[in-house]
Amino acid sequence: MPTTSAIPTRERIVLASAELFRRQGYAGTGLKQIVGEAGAPFGSVYHFFPGGKEQLADEVLRTGGAFFLALYEAIVPPAETLNAGIEAFFAGAGLTLEATDYADACPIATVAGEIASTHETLRVATADVFESWLDALARDLGTAGAEEPRALALSLLALLEGAFLLCRALRSTEPMRAGAGSALALLPQPKEIR
Amino acid sequence: MPTTSAIPTRERIVLASAELFRRQGYAGTGLKQIVGEAGAPFGSVYHFFPGGKEQLADEVLRTGGAFFLALYEAIVPPAETLNAGIEAFFAGAGLTLEATDYADACPIATVAGEIASTHETLRVATADVFESWLDALARDLGTAGAEEPRALALSLLALLEGAFLLCRALRSTEPMRAGAGSALALLPQPKEIR
Numbered sequence: 001m002p003t004t005s006a007i008p009t010r011e012r013i014v015l016a017s018a019e020l021f022r023r024q025g026y027a028g029t030g031l032k033q034i035v036g037e038a039g040a041p042f043g044s045v046y047h048f049f050p051g052g053k054e055q056l057a058d059e060v061l062r063t064g065g066a067f068f069l070a071l072y073e074a075i076v077p078p079a080e081t082l083n084a085g086i087e088a089f090f091a092g093a094g095l096t097l098e099a100t101d102y103a104d105a106c107p108i109a110t111v112a113g114e115i116a117s118t119h120e121t122l123r124v125a126t127a128d129v130f131e132s133w134l135d136a137l138a139r140d141l142g143t144a145g146a147e148e149p150r151a152l153a154l155s156l157l158a159l160l161e162g163a164f165l166l167c168r169a170l171r172s173t174e175p176m177r178a179g180a181g182s183a184l185a186l187l188p189q190p191k192e193i194r
Numbered sequence: 195m196p197t198t199s200a201i202p203t204r205e206r207i208v209l210a211s212a213e214l215f216r217r218q219g220y221a222g223t224g225l226k227q228i229v230g231e232a233g234a235p236f237g238s239v240y241h242f243f244p245g246g247k248e249q250l251a252d253e254v255l256r257t258g259g260a261f262f263l264a265l266y267e268a269i270v271p272p273a274e275t276l277n278a279g280i281e282a283f284f285a286g287a288g289l290t291l292e293a294t295d296y297a298d299a300c301p302i303a304t305v306a307g308e309i310a311s312t313h314e315t316l317r318v319a320t321a322d323v324f325e326s327w328l329d330a331l332a333r334d335l336g337t338a339g340a341e342e343p344r345a346l347a348l349s350l351l352a353l354l355e356g357a358f359l360l361c362r363a364l365r366s367t368e369p370m371r372a373g374a375g376s377a378l379a380l381l382p383q384p385k386e387i388r
Contacts, residue, residue, distance in 0.1 A: 025308040027222030103311040109359060110307045114219040116362035117297040126363045154360065154369045155376035161359050162352030165303060168310035169320045175348045182349035182380055 010048045012038040017060045023103045026057055026111045026122070057111065058125045064107030065129030072136055082144040083187055086156070090180035093160065094173040102171050105164035133157060145188040156183050204242045206232040211254045217297045220251055220305045220316070251305065252319045258301030259323030266330055276338040277381055280350070284374035287354065288367040296365050299358035327351060339382040350377050 007015070016038035020029040031053055035042050049055040075092065079085030096104055112126040134153045141156075142149035163179035201209070210232035214223040225247055229236050243249040269286065273279030290298055306320040331347035340346045357373035 023311045025219055025221055027219055028308065028312065101311075112363050113304045113307050113359055114222065117217045117295075118222065123363060123365075127365070130360060130363055151372040151375060154357075154372035155353065158353050158356030158360055158369055158373050159349065159376075160352075160356065162354065162356030163348075165307055165355050165359075166324060166348065166352055169306050169317060169324055171317075171321070175352055178345040178348035179352050181345060182353075182376075185380060186376055 009038070009040045009044050013040055013045060013048060013056065014060055014063060017056055018064050018107065021057065021060055022064070022105065022107055022110050024110075025114050026053075026119075027114060054119065054121060057115075057119075057122055061108050061111060061122065061125040061129060065125075065132060068107050068129075069132055069136060072133065076137075077140060082140055083184055085140075086183055086187060087180060090160065090163075090176055090183060093164070094167070094176040094180075097164070097167050097173055097176065102168045105168055106161060109161055109164060130157070141188070147188075152186060155186060159183050203232070203234045203238050207234055207239060207242060207250065208254055208257060211250055212258050212301065215251065215254055216258070216299065216301055216304050218304075219308050220247075220313075221308060248313060248315060251309075251313075251316055255302050255305060255316065255319040255323060259319075259326060262301050262323075263326055263330060266327065270331075271334060276334055277378055279334075280377055280381065281374060284354065284357075284370055284377060287358065288361070288370040288374075291358070291361050291367055291370065296362045299362055300355060303355055303358060324351065335382070341382070346380060349380060353377050 013034060017029070017034050020034060020037060031045050032042070034056075035045060045056060046052060049059070051058075071092075072089065075089050076082070076085035079088060093105075108126050108129055111122065112130075115122045116126070117123075134150070134157060137153035137156060138149040141152050146152045159179045159182060163175045166175035167173055207228060211223070211228050214228060214231060225239050226236065228250075229239060239250060240246060243253070245252075265286075266283065269283050270276070270279035273282060287299075302320050302323055305316065306324075309316045310320070311317075328344070328347045328351060331350060332343040335346050335350075336343040353373045353376060357369040360369035361367055
């Protein structure tokens with residue numbers, strides 16, 4: 001059990017759940033394991049989340065989605081060019097996969113695939129998160145001169161998500177490097193020669 | 195319980211598992227539900243699969259992978275051009291998603307994401323399946339003149355897998371249409387003007 005007593009119980013539960021959900025999925029994670037990892041009493045889950053595991057998962061998905069969006073905003077828009085920003089984002093994804101032994105990928109993908117047909121509330125949460133990422137990406141693609149920013153944003157996000165899945169299955173960052181190359185090829189070409 | 199008595203029990207178990215695994219994942223599917231859907235006695239799972247659910251899932255992943263490869267071989271290589279074949283494959287994926295209320299996507303992706311960090315035997319099964327698809331795709335991309343067939347195959351598969359996930363989460367085929375457009379843009383350009 002990690003010594004995390006400086007962090008409030010509610011937050012420890014959310015953090016532990018986020019880690020477990022993305023490594024082993026929603027159905028494969030029990031409340032008992034969550035409170036164990038969080039170092040929290042069993043009853044505390046229902047105290048903070050009266051709706052139980054589904055309410056907890058809804059918050060975990062939305063929190064993880066907001067964090068990933070903040071990561072995007074911190075990396076891509078400040079970069080010198082959109083190309084450089086996208087390249088850095090894909091490279092960071094590959095490094096994170098390696099550093100976590102291919103466990104830590106997208107904060108919502110594992111659960112998103114698992115619950116899309118079975119838990120409508122959680123599906124809506126994943127849709128909201130994906131849309132928030134697509135909005136930010138389409139905004140920057142539009143600024144960079146993309147003709148169809150929304151369609152291109154969908155493709156770049158699909159490339160990233162698909163590469164996450166392939167990297168984890170193959171235990172290699174080769175799919176992420178290939179995805180990065182294709183992402184750059186799809187970006188609008190800078191108007192001036194650099 | 196579906197009337198499938200013409201199909202041998204072992205096959206009914208594999209078919210029912212394939213459907214349940216891809217809709218609700220590996221951890222979320224119990225043996226009880228599998229035998230219920232298959233119309234098979236409970237003990238029959240261990241009779242045919244002494245290794246239990248994991249051995250059954252291994253066969254389900256490999257069978258589903260071989261089926262999807264056969265689908266690819268039936269659609270893409272016979273097409274007049276690689277572009278037309280890839281376009282038809284993405285279009286078929288979108289139609290299948292719509293026809294199955296966004297439940298039926300890749301035969302292995304839901305499980306692949308869920309078990310990559312927790313069930314090494316099954317991870318290897320998903321890796322073998324992905325590699326078999328990548329081999330076929332890289333072969334056709336090489337024939338069509340791609341400079342880096344393997345990297346492009348990885349990107350196209352990532353696009354398809356990512357689009358499957360986004361389509362299911364957003365309950366829309368928009369990501370598949372966007373992915374198809376980007377896939378075509380990434381393909382080697384035909385040498386002759388058509």
